[in-house]
Amino acid sequence: IADDGYRLWQRYDFVQDQAKRQAYLANLTGLVIEGNSPTLTVARQELVTGLAGLLGKPLRLTSLNTAGVLILGTPQNTSVIKNLNLAVKLTALGPEGFLILSAQVQGKKATVITANSDVGVLYGTFHFLKLLQTNQDITQLNISSAPKIQRRILNHWDNLDRTVERGYAGFSIWDWHKLPDYIDQRYIDYARANASIGINGTVLTNVNANALILTPQYLVKVKALADAFRPYGLKVYLTARFSAPVEMGGLKTADPLDAQVKTWWKNKAAEIYSYVPDFGGFLVKANSEGQPGPQNYGRSHADGANMLADAVAEKGGIVMWRAFVYDNKVPDDRAKQAYTEFKPLDGQFRKNVLVQVKNGPIDFQPREPFHPLFGAMPQTPLMMEFQITQEYLGQATNLVYQAPLYKETLDADTHVKGAGSTVAKVVDGSLHQYELTGMAGVANIGNDRNWTGHLFGQANWYCFGRLAWDHTLSSEKIADEWLRMTFTNEATFLNPINKMMRQSRETLVNYMTPLGLHHIMGYSHHYGPGPWIKDKQRADWTSVYYHKASPEGIGFDRTVTGSNALAQYAPGVQQQFGKPATCPEEFLLWFHHVKWDYKVKSGRSLWDELCQRYYRGAAEVGQMRQTWQAAQAYVDAERFNHVKMLLLIQEKEARWWRDACVLYFQTFAQRPIPAGLEKPS
Numbered sequence: 001i002a003d004d005g006y007r008l009w010q011r012y013d014f015v016q017d018q019a020k021r022q023a024y025l026a027n028l029t030g031l032v033i034e035g036n037s038p039t040l041t042v043a044r045q046e047l048v049t050g051l052a053g054l055l056g057k058p059l060r061l062t063s064l065n066t067a068g069v070l071i072l073g074t075p076q077n078t079s080v081i082k083n084l085n086l087a088v089k090l091t092a093l094g095p096e097g098f099l100i101l102s103a104q105v106q107g108k109k110a111t112v113i114t115a116n117s118d119v120g121v122l123y124g125t126f127h128f129l130k131l132l133q134t135n136q137d138i139t140q141l142n143i144s145s146a147p148k149i150q151r152r153i154l155n156h157w158d159n160l161d162r163t164v165e166r167g168y169a170g171f172s173i174w175d176w177h178k179l180p181d182y183i184d185q186r187y188i189d190y191a192r193a194n195a196s197i198g199i200n201g202t203v204l205t206n207v208n209a210n211a212l213i214l215t216p217q218y219l220v221k222v223k224a225l226a227d228a229f230r231p232y233g234l235k236v237y238l239t240a241r242f243s244a245p246v247e248m249g250g251l252k253t254a255d256p257l258d259a260q261v262k263t264w265w266k267n268k269a270a271e272i273y274s275y276v277p278d279f280g281g282f283l284v285k286a287n288s289e290g291q292p293g294p295q296n297y298g299r300s301h302a303d304g305a306n307m308l309a310d311a312v313a314e315k316g317g318i319v320m321w322r323a324f325v326y327d328n329k330v331p332d333d334r335a336k337q338a339y340t341e342f343k344p345l346d347g348q349f350r351k352n353v354l355v356q357v358k359n360g361p362i363d364f365q366p367r368e369p370f371h372p373l374f375g376a377m378p379q380t381p382l383m384m385e386f387q388i389t390q391e392y393l394g395q396a397t398n399l400v401y402q403a404p405l406y407k408e409t410l411d412a413d414t415h416v417k418g419a420g421s422t423v424a425k426v427v428d429g430s431l432h433q434y435e436l437t438g439m440a441g442v443a444n445i446g447n448d449r450n451w452t453g454h455l456f457g458q459a460n461w462y463c464f465g466r467l468a469w470d471h472t473l474s475s476e477k478i479a480d481e482w483l484r485m486t487f488t489n490e491a492t493f494l495n496p497i498n499k500m501m502r503q504s505r506e507t508l509v510n511y512m513t514p515l516g517l518h519h520i521m522g523y524s525h526h527y528g529p530g531p532w533i534k535d536k537q538r539a540d541w542t543s544v545y546y547h548k549a550s551p552e553g554i555g556f557d558r559t560v561t562g563s564n565a566l567a568q569y570a571p572g573v574q575q576q577f578g579k580p581a582t583c584p585e586e587f588l589l590w591f592h593h594v595k596w597d598y599k600v601k602s603g604r605s606l607w608d609e610l611c612q613r614y615y616r617g618a619a620e621v622g623q624m625r626q627t628w629q630a631a632q633a634y635v636d637a638e639r640f641n642h643v644k645m646l647l648l649i650q651e652k653e654a655r656w657w658r659d660a661c662v663l664y665f666q667t668f669a670q671r672p673i674p675a676g677l678e679k680p681s
Ligand code: GCU
Pocket: 165, 166, 207, 208, 285, 324, 363, 391
């Protein structure tokens, strides 16, 4: 049967295991739902559609007289739930958490999905459906779950002409031309998918967008999207171009301390709220890569962020001010600029500002150490920014499961309050008692039938949402859920494919940027190898700036003898990363310039190790192809062939990376490729 992947992980295919299906049917004799809010209505619809698919039988609304009913609601809108006295348990779960319980209700066995709010019930509903999709037992349920992070947000880098910056899955799904009157079913399916993994916000427009989105002509379209998303608990945010008061408002300045500018933004915010009463707020890229910002007027990032924060504060809006800044006129190591500019501003931001920090100090590389700002701003809530779209990770032709990358950053130890001060604890607010917390993911979604270009890109959307909800989940567990829902519950399929997914990121690092190498991709498009790139206007637009290969050795000295970017980390980290011998090998060339003959942990010379890694990476893609081939019996032909063809491309690209990098670096190393490795093809 042909299948294009449109249904994502929400396929709700018939449960093949008959015993399991019978058990589900016995525990799902009917549905009791008293509330009728838009959110509970979509929860009911989801259950009805989902269970009809899974069990082959519709779930009917019923009364409480039957055993085995499913009861959905909050204590406020459902009296039987109120009588269960769950107040203590529920209080601990906050506004979005949920409970799923097997309980005795009026003397009869029932399953209860409840929460403090309707959206919590919706999240519980999706979780319950997942239990069936992944063939779990549902007779003894006692599940409680609450998000560890408040704002779990997708960032769309979508332009109003529907091109997507760093988008590899077609054009933008926002059809501005047909909005506001035409509500594409895709918008609803998008909201359903997000709600199913707990994503509760979406920034519709590119961080580099122009100001047009803030005009009434577009705001009416934004309103249409917000209305479609609202039942799913998905809030809309917009990017705010800092110079909008000049470009649209006819003012002479966008100086954040200018009274007219402040008034202009206050009025603009009020206008937005008149269309979208629960508008989430603004995401801002300022004074970075040529974008306008407060520094144009001699003001600081805090001045700019606070002015916008004041404009949205009254209605509960927030400002997500990006720390991704760099600039031609700053000659210092690019890895240092964000810390240099932001650290001194700690404590100066309004309460409704989050500073949004990329996971690493450069730019979404296959591997980066955690960003030194994490842990360095105890008085300013820092929001994590991950990139889901694979700008530097082979884009949409490479299978790279990113949960291990996200986890590696979240689990990294900042040491700012002693050992165990992980980045996750900074971001979830527990280390510095932040009142606001958030995590953003730059979306990989486009209008391709399968949403993400590569079918396995769906797993990255999925794992971003799951980790934003609960960063303690393992990569393996998340992959297991996704695979079961997307493909099958067969163990002979799940085990090897799960393993392949978990290995895939390390494989990519090996064939692209092993041992701490970074930013040696093709110029500007960032696809394919380009370690030889030089002679651009700016040093940090070249690859040679980052790898610094010479006849002596290779790597970027970021210790005290070099750029000293290392000094931006806490002493505990400096001690570890400061010497080649103690620096984790995966960051060796990120922090150190080492000689070609330097002995690494394997006992090989650096040159030999580099070659080994490139060859291993490329060989592993060959193994991925075999693993996938062996899974053919479990996957429909269309999705199977889609992945198969992409893996073939990936293998070619991995070899291209290997050969390009090994041969290029060899011109400096002047050493042979170690015996036993095959010749570059
Ligand atoms: C990267 C990316 C840009 C993007 C920028 C950002 O540099 O290549 O396209 O605009 O990140 O995050 O702002």
